[in-house]
Amino acid sequence: MHLYPQTELEVIGSSASGQIYQVDDSIALKSGRIFTPPPSSASSQDQWFYASETLFHANLIKNEQFILQLLQQHPHPNIIDIIDAHHPEGIYFRRHLSRSELSIPPTTTTTTSPTSKTKHHTQRIHWYRDITNALLHLHRLHIAHSDLRIDNVLFDARGSAYLYDFSSSAPFGEDPHHTVVSDTLVSAHGLSTTTISDATDRFAMGTLIFHMEHGAKPCFAVDPEVKEEEERGCVLHGLLSEARLQDLADQYGWNKDGDLRFTNYTLPACYG
Secondary structure, eight states: OOBOOOTTSEEEEEETTEEEEESSSSEEEEEOOOBOOOOTTSOHHHHHHHHHHHHHHHHHHHHHHHHHHHHHHSOOTTBOOEEEOOSTTOEEEEOOBOGGGSSOOOTTOSSSOHHHHHHHHHHHHHHHHHHHHHHHHHHHTTEEOOOOSGGGEEEOTTSOEEEOOOTTOEETTOOGGGTTOOGGGSGGGTOOOSSOOHHHHHHHHHHHHHHHHHSSOTTSOOOSSOOOOOOTTOOOTTOOOHHHHHHHHHHHTOOTTTTOSOTTOOOOGGGO
């Protein structure tokens, strides 16, 4: 199955939750994955797979849009700056730097001077503070990020860190098997949980700190060479309407909105 080509947009990033396109030098668009429909001659298995993946990714971007619309009403300085999260094509946000784009040497290097090491360690402590503050804000809304890792933290030239990518986020109490939780939460890394909570993010935060301090995730060998992995309202080719998504769901007797995580979400009383 292939992604629908967006010939007029430049891809600047990709992840399991979607594609990132450049709008201009300061703004990017995150879209869910849009697949090329199979031909009428395709097997029933291919037709089923297309319908299943299309509905899943449509709901994935809707879940993230819900959270970011909520965070636009209740913003935090260390959560990625959202320009617009109301358009069907996805989420417009202000661009920042990834960890690999920062001009800071790997934490495991042996050639850095003691003064420079102290400076960079102080910088990382500021990042941990920024990320923790962003998580606390999210937790006050009774929502867990659920995918906290180095790829989902962005930075600016002033030295601030920003929490990013809320595609796996879920309300407290959600069954983690019904969400796209990060692999840092699996029991192989020592965490056993029956529901999503702030504890899952605290565990992931510890894993993130270990990764940034040592250059590798826990339980993996440390590699001395750290390896990190148009206008708003533009129409993406192949983007299906709600009616067409409903048709796909009806074809297989599915609930079109079955993967939406926030249908019963209630804003905590302190924010009322």
